[in-house]
Amino acid sequence: AQTVTQSQPEMSVQEAETVTLSCTYDTSESDYYLFWYKQPPSRQMILVIRQEAYKQQNATENRFSVNFQKAAKSFSLKISDSQLGDAAMYFCAYRSANYGGSQGNLIFGKGTKLSVKP
Amino acid sequence: NAGVMQNPRHLVRRRGQEARLRCSPMKGHSHVYWYRQLPEEGLKFMVYLQKENIIDESGMPKERFSAEFPKEGPSILRIQQVVRGDSAAYFCASSPGASSYNEQFFGPGTRLTVL
Numbered sequence: 650a651q652t653v654t655q656s657q658p659e660m661s662v663q664e665a666e667t668v669t670l671s672c673t674y675d676t677s678e679s680d681y682y683l684f685w686y687k688q689p690p691s692r693q694m695i696l697v698i699r700q701e702a703y704k705q706q707n708a709t710e711n712r713f714s715v716n717f718q719k720a721a722k723s724f725s726l727k728i729s730d731s732q733l734g735d736a737a738m739y740f741c742a743y744r745s746a747n748y749g750g751s752q753g754n755l756i757f758g759k760g761t762k763l764s765v766k767p
Numbered sequence: 768n769a770g771v772m773q774n775p776r777h778l779v780r781r782r783g784q785e786a787r788l789r790c791s792p793m794k795g796h797s798h799v800y801w802y803r804q805l806p807e808e809g810l811k812f813m814v815y816l817q818k819e820n821i822i823d824e825s826g827m828p829k830e831r832f833s834a835e836f837p838k839e840g841p842s843i844l845r846i847q848q849v850v851r852g853d854s855a856a857y858f859c860a861s862s863p864g865a866s867s868y869n870e871q872f873f874g875p876g877t878r879l880t881v882l
Contacts, residue, residue, distance in 0.1 A: 653809075692856060694810070694873035740809050753862075754800055754823070755871065757809030 651676045653743050655758035662731045663766050669716075670726045670761050672741030680746040683717065683724045684755070688738040697739070700724065702746070728763075736765045769794065771861050771874035772841075779880045786846040786853070788877045792861030799842045800871060801834060804856040816842060846879075854881045 652675045662668035674683070685697040700708045700717050707715050712732075716725045728735055741758040772791040780786050792799050797818050802810040812826040816836035827834065831849075836842040846853055856878045860871035 692876050692878075694858060694860075694876075696870065699870075742809075753798075754812035754815055754826070755802075755810070755860075756812070757802075759807075759809045 651678070651681075651743050651745070651756050653741050653756050653758040655741055655761050657761045658759070659762045659764070661764045661766060662728070662735075664731055664733060666731055667727060667729045668731055668763065670728075670739050670741075670763065672724045672726070672758060674722050674724065674741070674743050676722070676743065676745075678745055678747070682744045682746060683715075684742040684744070685713070685715070685724075685726045686740045686742060686757075687735075688740060688760070690737075694740075698726070731765050733765050733767060736763055738762050771859060771872050773857075773859055773874035773877050775877060776875060777878050777880070779882065780849050781882050782850055783848050786849050786879055788844040788846075788857050788859075788879070789841040790844070790859035790861075790874055791841040792859075793863075793872055796861035796863050796872075798862040798864065798869075799836050800860045800862070801842075801844050802858045802860065804858065804876070806855070810858060813844070849879075849881045851881050854879055 654673045681702045683700045687695045687697050698708050698710045698713050712729045714727045738760045740760045742755045744755050774789050799816045801813040804810045814827045814834045815823040831847045833845045856876045858876045860873045862869045862871050
């Protein structure tokens with residue numbers, strides 16, 4: 650079974666600085682998707698960024714980028730120019746690329762609580 | 768296009784009562800996933816449904832929990848004879864298709880408190 654591990658329960662960053670959140674996963678599959686979700690105090694789950702495992706190029710979305718190391722099964726999130734609105738829980742998630750059935754659900758890590766200091 | 772809607776947002780039940788949580792997927796989406804988030808935890812998959820069919824309920828507790836997604840109306844997650852350990856946030860997500868390429872869009876969640 651696949652597992653996702655986030656080893657940093659809490660992180661803190663100064664406003665305008667850069668922070669990196671870590672995520673490792675375990676799988677025997679070769680094709681899958683990886684995601685970072687943001688959960689602010691409102692509890693709404695917001696997709697931040699996604700990465701297809703077959704793509705070597707790291708995904709980027711504005712101030713958010715990932716460092717995807719497939720061999721090491723590592724998927725870290727870098728937030729540049731941190732803003733107060735970035736403060737939230739961040740969850741790393743895995744999803745198999747096998748078509749349909751039980752492979753469609755997301756497997757989440759326990760999350761990292763990010764604080765942003767003004 | 769309205770997003771995924773869940774109601775109620777907050778639900779309080781006493782031990783032994785029933786809880787019904789509703790999820791209306793995004794327009795055009797016929798696939799619904801339910802997840803549970805216990806305090807200080809990530810979301811855990813419970814059940815995956817398509818219209819009128821349960822596709823995967825491997826994450827659902829064997830007793831007291833059931834889910835449906837009728838041809839008309841919202842998807843319902845039903846918890847019978849609730850216990851304190853059922854207190855959690857319950858999220859549903861909808862998707863336009865079965866392909867794992869399709870993004871899952873999350874609702875705002877229902878926070879269930881069992882007294």
